[in-house]
Amino acid sequence: MTWSSYSSYLVIVVLIVLAPGPDTMVMLKNSLSGGTRGGFLTTAGIFVANSVQGTAAALGLGVVIAQSQPVFVTLKWVGAAYLVFLGFQALRGAWRGDYSGVAAVKQQRTSGFRRFREGFLSNITNPKVLVLYLSVLPQFLDPVTTSAWHALLLAYTVAVLGAIWLLTLLFFVHRVRTWLERRQVRRALDGVTGTALIGFGAALVLES
Numbered sequence: 677m678t679w680s681s682y683s684s685y686l687v688i689v690v691l692i693v694l695a696p697g698p699d700t701m702v703m704l705k706n707s708l709s710g711g712t713r714g715g716f717l718t719t720a721g722i723f724v725a726n727s728v729q730g731t732a733a734a735l736g737l738g739v740v741i742a743q744s745q746p747v748f749v750t751l752k753w754v755g756a757a758y759l760v761f762l763g764f765q766a767l768r769g770a771w772r773g774d775y776s777g778v779a780a781v782k783q784q785r786t787s788g789f790r791r792f793r794e795g796f797l798s799n800i801t802n803p804k805v806l807v808l809y810l811s812v813l814p815q816f817l818d819p820v821t822t823s824a825w826h827a828l829l830l831a832y833t834v835a836v837l838g839a840i841w842l843l844t845l846l847f848f849v850h851r852v853r854t855w856l857e858r859r860q861v862r863r864a865l866d867g868v869t870g871t872a873l874i875g876f877g878a879a880l881v882l883e884s
Contacts, residue, residue: 682830685816689834692808693841698759698876702798703842705766705869706791707849714791715846721795723839728800730831733809735824752881754801759877762794766870770863809834 699722707715732738799805813830 681816685812685830686833686837688812689837692812693834693837696872698798698802698873699795699838700842700845701869701872701876702762702794703845704849705762705866705873706794707846708865708869709769710788710791712846712850713788715849716843717788717791718795719839719842719846721792721797722799722842723835725796725799726805726835726838727832729805730809730835731828733806733813734827734831738806738810752803756877756881758797758801759873762798763870763873763875763877766866766873768870770866770870 703715703718703722706718710717729738809831813827816830817827
């Protein structure tokens with residue numbers, strides 16, 4: 677693998693990472709309700725799950741999972757159900773409109789593991805992530821000359837760039853938190869986030 681091919685790979689990965697998806701919505705939801713710490717822990721969970729899926733794909737385990745129809749279908753339904761569950765949670769928050777600003781953020785600090793778990797499950801139960809690895813990585817690997825380390829490098833590049841993008845969004849949310857804490861803005865954001873998560877879950881099920 678040359679620097680030229682790796683640069684081409686980086687361009688593709690950046691474009692993929694910038695496209696909004698379930699992980700982005702879950703991180704934004706938790707950064708609004710759990711503060712910067714909540715968003716960071718969610719990003720950490722997403723990064724760990726992304727690394728696990730990337731490792732599985734790079735070492736060949738992902739092919740086995742993707743080709744096992746019962747496993748793949750089960751994973752797809754579990755992931756869709758979880759996204760819909762998170763979406764309804766956000767919509768319920770928008771419907772109630774019960775936000776207590778900084779006090780609510782401090783109260784949420786006791787549920788750090790839940791933030792991490794939501795980020796982890798959002799990514800690990802999304803089979804589209806595994807399919808992405810299995811469809812993109814082979815385009816930049818030569819089965820004759822490439823080692824497992826090259827495959828792992830490409831896989832972890834996706835996880836690292838994804839985490840950097842989420843942390844960038846988290847920094848932006850932190851900078852405009854005063855505006856975001858307005859009740860009308862929070863209700864609108866929760867409504868949009870909840871609708872998007874339910875839409876992602878539905879799309880995951882309807883995709884052939």
